[in-house]
Amino acid sequence: MSPVSRGFRGRRREHVEAGRVPPGNYLTPDFPVLSAGPTPHDAIERWSFEIRGEVDEPRSWTWEQFTALPSESVTVDIHCVTKWSKLDTSWTGVSLDTLLGDIDTSAEYVLAFSDGGYTTNLPLEDIRDGKAWVAYEYDGKPLEPEHGGPARLLVPHLYFWKSAKWVRGIELRVDDQPGFWETYGYHNYGDPWKEQRYAGD
Amino acid sequence: MERAALRRRLTWQFARVVEVVTETARTKTVVLEAADWPCQLAGQHVDVRLTAEDGYQAQRSYSIASAPEDEHLALTVERLDDGEVSPYLTETLRPGDELELRGPIGGYFVWRESLGGPLLLVGGGSGVVPLRAILRHHRASASEIPARLLYSARTRADLIYHAELADYDTTLTLTREQPRGWSGRTGRIDRDLLSEAAWPPDQRPLIYLCGPTGFVEGVADALVSLGHEPSRIRAERFGPT
Numbered sequence: 001m002s003p004v005s006r007g008f009r010g011r012r013r014e015h016v017e018a019g020r021v022p023p024g025n026y027l028t029p030d031f032p033v034l035s036a037g038p039t040p041h042d043a044i045e046r047w048s049f050e051i052r053g054e055v056d057e058p059r060s061w062t063w064e065q066f067t068a069l070p071s072e073s074v075t076v077d078i079h080c081v082t083k084w085s086k087l088d089t090s091w092t093g094v095s096l097d098t099l100l101g102d103i104d105t106s107a108e109y110v111l112a113f114s115d116g117g118y119t120t121n122l123p124l125e126d127i128r129d130g131k132a133w134v135a136y137e138y139d140g141k142p143l144e145p146e147h148g149g150p151a152r153l154l155v156p157h158l159y160f161w162k163s164a165k166w167v168r169g170i171e172l173r174v175d176d177q178p179g180f181w182e183t184y185g186y187h188n189y190g191d192p193w194k195e196q197r198y199a200g201d
Numbered sequence: 202m203e204r205a206a207l208r209r210r211l212t213w214q215f216a217r218v219v220e221v222v223t224e225t226a227r228t229k230t231v232v233l234e235a236a237d238w239p240c241q242l243a244g245q246h247v248d249v250r251l252t253a254e255d256g257y258q259a260q261r262s263y264s265i266a267s268a269p270e271d272e273h274l275a276l277t278v279e280r281l282d283d284g285e286v287s288p289y290l291t292e293t294l295r296p297g298d299e300l301e302l303r304g305p306i307g308g309y310f311v312w313r314e315s316l317g318g319p320l321l322l323v324g325g326g327s328g329v330v331p332l333r334a335i336l337r338h339h340r341a342s343a344s345e346i347p348a349r350l351l352y353s354a355r356t357r358a359d360l361i362y363h364a365e366l367a368d369y370d371t372t373l374t375l376t377r378e379q380p381r382g383w384s385g386r387t388g389r390i391d392r393d394l395l396s397e398a399a400w401p402p403d404q405r406p407l408i409y410l411c412g413p414t415g416f417v418e419g420v421a422d423a424l425v426s427l428g429h430e431p432s433r434i435r436a437e438r439f440g441p442t
Contacts, residue, residue: 002258002301003215005251007293010259011285024250024260026285033414033438036309038421038431083260116431146418184308198306200210 020077021085022192028084031147036180039145040115040166047150049134050169051099054107059099060169063150069094072133076156078163079192091154093135096127096170107172111179112153115166120179121188122155122162124172131157134167159190159197211303213250214238218298219273224361228327229291230266230277233300240269241305243312243338244331244409247276250301251286261286264330264411264437265305268337274302277361279327310409310437312338318346318407319400323390323420325353325412331437332411333362336369351398353390353416357383372398390416392423402428411437 021027044063052058061069073092079085111121126132135154136143143149148165155162161181182188187196195201216235224230241247250260267275280291294300312320312335320339322332329352339348349370354360355377366373374386374394386394400406408424410417417438425431 002213002250002252003299004254005289005300006298008251008253008259008289010251010253010257024258026259030440032440033418035436035438037436038425038434039418040431041422082262146414180309185306198211198303 020087022079023195024197025079025083025085025192028086030084031086031089032080032082032084033146034080034082034161035146035165036118037116041145042115044150048168049099049151051103051172052169053111053171053173054105055103055172059103066094066134066151067136070098073137074133074154076154078156078160081159081161081186081190081192081197085192090139091133091135092137092140093133093151093154095130096132096134097130099134100128103172105172107174109173109176110170111173111177112164112167112170114164114168118164118166118180120153120162120164121173121177121182122158123176123189126158127153127155127170131155157191159187159192161186162190211306213301213303216274216300216302218294218296218300220296221294224277225359227280227291227359228277228361229280230275231290231294231300233274233276233302235274235302238274238302239305241265241274242308243268243335244310245305245307245334246331247274247302247304247306249276249286249290250303251289252301259286262306263290265334266330268334268341270341271337277327277330277333310411310435312407312409314342314344314346316407318348319404320346320348321399321406321408322348322350323352323399323408323410323412324350325390325416325420326355326359327361328410328412328416328437328439329354329361330411332409333365335409336366340369347400349398349400351390351394353412356380390420390423392427395420395423396427399424399427402430405430405433408434409437410434411439413440414438 047063050060077087133154136151153164153167216233220232222230246264263276266277278290281287324332351372353374379387
């Protein structure tokens with residue numbers, strides 16, 4: 001039982017009560033930036049998106065090929081482990097269902113990898129069936145580098161560190177390999193509705 | 202990349218406020234007595250949870266300002282006028298009050314002797330807070346690794362830990378005023394200031410950069426353009442874009 005903080009009243013509860021903000025998070029109209037290092041600015045000519053690992057034939061798309069794939073526009077709520085949530089964010093990108101297509105794999109996990117060396121791990125089933133995208137537009141405009149452009153993973157049902165910025169591909173894996181923040185004490189799965197912020201939550 | 206294992210479950214703990222120290226008009230240091238606090242690493246942060254009478258709770262993260270060697274755990278908090286938690290921590294909290302804490306959190310933006318250097322700390326505004334923890338740890342552990350701080354604030358009155366920082370290899374710069382008698386720099390931490398005051402790229406400094414998003418993006422880009430390796434730059438950003 002938490003003690004009452006003398007004189008604390010709090011505010012901004014309307015959406016919390018409507019069930020759109022997970023426990024411990026608060027709403028922000030801003031779009032905070034959290035990254036562990038500098039923002040990469042690599043030439044788009046050298047960009048590619050790869051699917052590799054536990055697959056007979058790795059797949060790879062250039063930027064031109066990637067942006068020619070069928071895209072989807074989605075409006076989703078996003079939740080950051082650092083406590084902010086942002087409602088009704090609009091993205092355009094390619095569904096992981098489109099990218100994975102009819103790939104035959106024994107993998108049950110993926111490790112997403114990014115420019116700058118960032119990685120994050122997810123169960124494969126969490127990026128299938130309309131749950132994940134590689135997004136390259138935010139709010140109708142090209143995704144800004146500081147928010148992960150040219151393209152980032154978008155997995156809105158998990159804490160947002162799973163939505164890897166500057167994503168360059170996914171590695172299909174039989175075993176679950178913890179990614180960057182998962183190694184530094186953050187939760188391996190990261191369900192905001194169960195408040196799985198840190199290891200052991 | 203170094204892998205710091207942190208597998209212990211983090212539980213909420215009570216901490217008692219020992220003292221609230223005014224640092225600047227907007228910034229206070231909350232000094233806490235936390236009985237079972239596990240020793241943090243310099244640069245880590247902590248989650249703070251407040252509970253209203255009706256049970257409503259709010260959580261925020263704050264950088265730890267104290268070194269692991271310090272007697273008390275200290276958080277330095279900047280008041281955000283439209284904030285929900287920081288006005289409470291800076292204006293309402295009094296010695297004897299209790300806070301709930303969870304942490305320490307974050308295994309990447311930390312420095313310890315074994316990571317080496319030379320150590321370059323670059324802070325903007327209240328981004329100096331975890332860097333101060335690193336400097337205090339560096340001093341308390343009698344490290345011989347060269348350490349240097351570049352710190353920018355809007356005005357002289359906005360400088361946090363001003364007197365204490367005189368004790369370290371520090372370059373201060375003010376972005377919004379040039380007060381009479383000011384012996385530090387003025388203007389932003391840009392390419393020119395970095396090429397002059399930072400360790401050169403061939404010395405491969407280990408760089409910790411903390412501040413508002415725009416500040417961190419600008420300094421990180423300048424550092425990379427000067428030839429510093431992105432993998433040697435650890436950043437922590439706060440605030441909106």
